[in-house]
Amino acid sequence: MMVGAAHALRPQPARLVVENLRIVVAGTSTDVVDEVSFTVRAGEVLGLVGESGSGKTTVALALLGYHRRGLAVGGGRVMLDGSDLLAMSAEELQGVRGAMVSYVPQDPGSALNPALPVGLQLGEILGAHQDPGVSRDADRVTEVLAEAQLDATREFLRRYPHQLSGGQQQRVAIAMAFACRPRLIVLDEPTTGLDVTTQRHVLETIRSLCRSYGVAAVYVSHDLAVIGQLAQQVAVMYAGRVVELGPTETIFGAPAHPYTRALLRAVPSPERSEVLEGIEGQAPRPGRRPTGCFFAPRCPDVLPICRESPPPFVPLLAGAHLVRCVRAEEPVTRSVIARTVPASDPPTSLSSGTLEVRDLSARYGPAPVLYEIDLRVGPEQCVAIVGESGSGKTTLARCVVGLHDNWTGNVDFCGEPLACGARRRTKGSLQRIQYVFQNPYTSLNPRKTVGQIIDQPLEHFSHFSPIERERRVVAELEDVSLSSDFLGRYPDQLSGGERQRVALARALVVEPELLVCDEVTSALDVSVQAIIVELLRRLQRERNLAMLFITHNLALVRSIAQTVVVLSAGKVVEQGPVEEVLERPRETYTIRLLEDIPKLAETRTNGGRWR
Amino acid sequence: MAVPGTPIDAPPPGIARLRRHEWLSVLSRAVRTRRGTVGLSLMALVVAIAVVGPFIAPNSPTEFVTAPFSGPAPGTPLGGDALGRDVLSRVLAGGWLILLMAAAATLFGVGAGAAAGISAAYLRGWADALIMRSVDVVLAFPSLVFALLLVSIIGPKLWLIVLAVGFSHAPQVARVLRSSTLDISERDFVKAVELQGVKPRLIMAREILPSLITPLTVEAGLRLTYSIIIVAGLSFLGFGQPPPAPNWGLMINENRIGLQLNPWGVVVPAALIAVLTIGTNTFSDAVARVALGVGRQAEEITPLEGHVLVAPR
Numbered sequence A: 001m002m003v004g005a006a007h008a009l010r011p012q013p014a015r016l017v018v019e020n021l022r023i024v025v026a027g028t029s030t031d032v033v034d035e036v037s038f039t040v041r042a043g044e045v046l047g048l049v050g051e052s053g054s055g056k057t058t059v060a061l062a063l064l065g066y067h068r069r070g071l072a073v074g075g076g077r078v079m080l081d082g083s084d085l086l087a088m089s090a091e092e093l094q095g096v097r098g099a100m101v102s103y104v105p106q107d108p109g110s111a112l113n114p115a116l117p118v119g120l121q122l123g124e125i126l127g128a129h130q131d132p133g134v135s136r137d138a139d140r141v142t143e144v145l146a147e148a149q150l151d152a153t154r155e156f157l158r159r160y161p162h163q164l165s166g167g168q169q170q171r172v173a174i175a176m177a178f179a180c181r182p183r184l185i186v187l188d189e190p191t192t193g194l195d196v197t198t199q200r201h202v203l204e205t206i207r208s209l210c211r212s213y214g215v216a217a218v219y220v221s222h223d224l225a226v227i228g229q230l231a232q233q234v235a236v237m238y239a240g241r242v243v244e245l246g247p248t249e250t251i252f253g254a255p256a257h258p259y260t261r262a263l264l265r266a267v268p269s270p271e272r273s274e275v276l277e278g279i280e281g282q283a284p285r286p287g288r289r290p291t292g293c294f295f296a297p298r299c300p301d302v303l304p305i306c307r308e309s310p311p312p313f314v315p316l317l318a319g320a321h322l323v324r325c326v327r328a329e330e331p332v333t334r335s336v337i338a339r340t341v342p343a344s345d346p347p348t349s350l351s352s353g354t355l356e357v358r359d360l361s362a363r364y365g366p367a368p369v370l371y372e373i374d375l376r377v378g379p380e381q382c383v384a385i386v387g388e389s390g391s392g393k394t395t396l397a398r399c400v401v402g403l404h405d406n407w408t409g410n411v412d413f414c415g416e417p418l419a420c421g422a423r424r425r426t427k428g429s430l431q432r433i434q435y436v437f438q439n440p441y442t443s444l445n446p447r448k449t450v451g452q453i454i455d456q457p458l459e460h461f462s463h464f465s466p467i468e469r470e471r472r473v474v475a476e477l478e479d480v481s482l483s484s485d486f487l488g489r490y491p492d493q494l495s496g497g498e499r500q501r502v503a504l505a506r507a508l509v510v511e512p513e514l515l516v517c518d519e520v521t522s523a524l525d526v527s528v529q530a531i532i533v534e535l536l537r538r539l540q541r542e543r544n545l546a547m548l549f550i551t552h553n554l555a556l557v558r559s560i561a562q563t564v565v566v567l568s569a570g571k572v573v574e575q576g577p578v579e580e581v582l583e584r585p586r587e588t589y590t591i592r593l594l595e596d597i598p599k600l601a602e603t604r605t606n607g608g609r610w611r
Numbered sequence B: 001m002a003v004p005g006t007p008i009d010a011p012p013p014g015i016a017r018l019r020r021h022e023w024l025s026v027l028s029r030a031v032r033t034r035r036g037t038v039g040l041s042l043m044a045l046v047v048a049i050a051v052v053g054p055f056i057a058p059n060s061p062t063e064f065v066t067a068p069f070s071g072p073a074p075g076t077p078l079g080g081d082a083l084g085r086d087v088l089s090r091v092l093a094g095g096w097l098i099l100l101m102a103a104a105a106t107l108f109g110v111g112a113g114a115a116a117g118i119s120a121a122y123l124r125g126w127a128d129a130l131i132m133r134s135v136d137v138v139l140a141f142p143s144l145v146f147a148l149l150l151v152s153i154i155g156p157k158l159w160l161i162v163l164a165v166g167f168s169h170a171p172q173v174a175r176v177l178r179s180s181t182l183d184i185s186e187r188d189f190v191k192a193v194e195l196q197g198v199k200p201r202l203i204m205a206r207e208i209l210p211s212l213i214t215p216l217t218v219e220a221g222l223r224l225t226y227s228i229i230i231v232a233g234l235s236f237l238g239f240g241q242p243p244p245a246p247n248w249g250l251m252i253n254e255n256r257i258g259l260q261l262n263p264w265g266v267v268v269p270a271a272l273i274a275v276l277t278i279g280t281n282t283f284s285d286a287v288a289r290v291a292l293g294v295g296r297q298a299e300e301i302t303p304l305e306g307h308v309l310v311a312p313r
């Protein structure tokens, strides 16, 4: 703590200076990333935020002297304590990596060798980058693990990576990254996939380690709320450029770039039920970027001059806040008051449930995953099932739709019991319950066109003529805000959000009564998530759908559901109307879950100009 | 399945084209490798001889035109065979049937094997057990011995040879395709169709089979090589076309006693068979390499699989 306080008082020297970094597609002059400059001081964390395709990972890799195949460094410098990483030879870089620069990947599994016990791996790391000042024996391994809040018992050191939980693996990866006292650490979304509670602890660990050892850290994430909890500085990237850079409080409290404001508006809040605003469209790819401001095609504040030449990256008032937008200094004109969702009608009559689950217990092989679940989805009602990974929420959804058949109990749909597996269900009940998969990148057949994909269930369930089917497919596409141009496209020509809309259209085209959505936004960017959630909400209302919305994100629940069921370790912990559960949670589990969600409010300082 | 909260980058559009007509692209890229060019040229050479040969043969393949085992002479550039027939004409006329039989056997073997492998993997349970145990039994016999066994029981009928050779391939093909199918049938897009209650047969044909084109292409190339060897080998042993007919396998057998007098009667058909199998083998190897490479490249652009990193320079 003492060390941390001292650091906070005295300005630290600049550790990492990135100047005009430019990465191009190898052999061309098409840039993927350009004009990226920022400075990170010792002990400070810089958050690098952006949607997928913004170039944030490309920048992060360049800080390690790496780039993806097919790309090349086109210019600029990455200075670490005065020496340029980009000018080093491969051997020099090898020496620098691990010792001076280290990396924590998104998937902790990929950082650990699955064939070696954890203790041995840590010992090797410490041995490989020998530092005369640091003793390298068992004590050191214990010390390193303790820093990452892991108890280095004999038994723990002997475990293999697969015997650890995701959170433990990530901590070991962090311990390894900090073990050799590097000067710079690059973290690539290391907490995605972790539960909110674990995430909070891991973030705390990272912050305190950076402080106490004067490490400069660059934290790459698409999640603004996480960045807000951790970083002192934020760089927002869009289409390969840093569009806004500044202290965290400024970026969150008084964002000046329309893109940053849009990103912030898309983050769901667990405190209020808001209309989420996504950002329509997608970032232009390298080589197809417009002449003027790259954000112009999607910008709500666009002016004709924006399209003429790229806006310069200029400091605002304070100097530490830089923005790439011609209108940055104008006061915010657009109505930015959050629109709260009108309180939805209370669920009509709970007795006549469309879907009634009673006493449902499910197993995977011999292992029980769900214990005596009771829940009810009324007509036209949206029930959210919230739980951490391993809570059994996906299994519950799969039991309802018939993908998982190893269960006992009763699942009644419109008064009729459903058979366990989909194969034993009637065609009618299969049609009336539709399921949307979590990952739109695997749920669409890559060899079929969008038209074929949406037409397929219609062909199976209906007796319409091909012409009528095509009419319906087009109408459905339009209903999910895609045009008929998409009919002939293949899934890999679509963005994640577009794919998920196609998946939705496929489910809705047969006019189901119950839609089961399994983490449908978790594979998408926040800005796209907002669009999909709004789309779902609109469709649910227009079509009088009953909906079962499975998610790990409590904040999202607020925006879409009327009733929430909190699931933990296969049991229902708490259920009730959304306002009640989220505002006055009774169970400690729910309370903790709510507390641990990273919230924008915690970083917001002056009134929330973007709201 | 994706980790909650992980945004997944869409693959660059260049890959799209490649994945859709993957097998076509695999073939065309295979042809452009050195290995592929050499393999395909060797194959094309032998196929051209076999196809065009019968029309340009100077003599009738069954006519006695010279003395037995006479050496090369003006009218008979490769000399005479055991009965004094023109070796060149017999070589030119004696290839097409071997090729045709090998191709038919491959088609049958790959088809039957694929059907068995895909069904086993997709249907699981007793169907899987039944199919795969039968495969094990068939695999216990060396394929040549197995074909011989059938032919000697039923007699040397050409269709039977085709079926026997094809059948001997089926187990290997079934194994390979079973493992590919196991992976694909767990994908969400297959589950999505299952959830509609579509019949398994249709799911296999419409959802799974199109994704297996690449392994099928690779497997067909490999199986063709083996078919040629076995069909020619059976002819050599006398299980094929009956004697007066020209046939490369048969020729080697007929002419080997006169090897010292006129080696051409043995060397040329043997060389053609060798060149053909080397050609098909080399080409299918090129295809397999490209196909593997394609898989790897697809992974590289999927951040879920981790980044493939390259150091500068």
Ligand code: SF4
Pocket: A257, A258, A259, A293, A294, A295, A296, A297, A299, A300, A301, A302, A303, A306, A311, A324, A325, A326, A327, A328
């Ligand atoms: S420069 Fe214009 S188009 Fe670009 S972000 Fe600013 S207002 Fe929008």
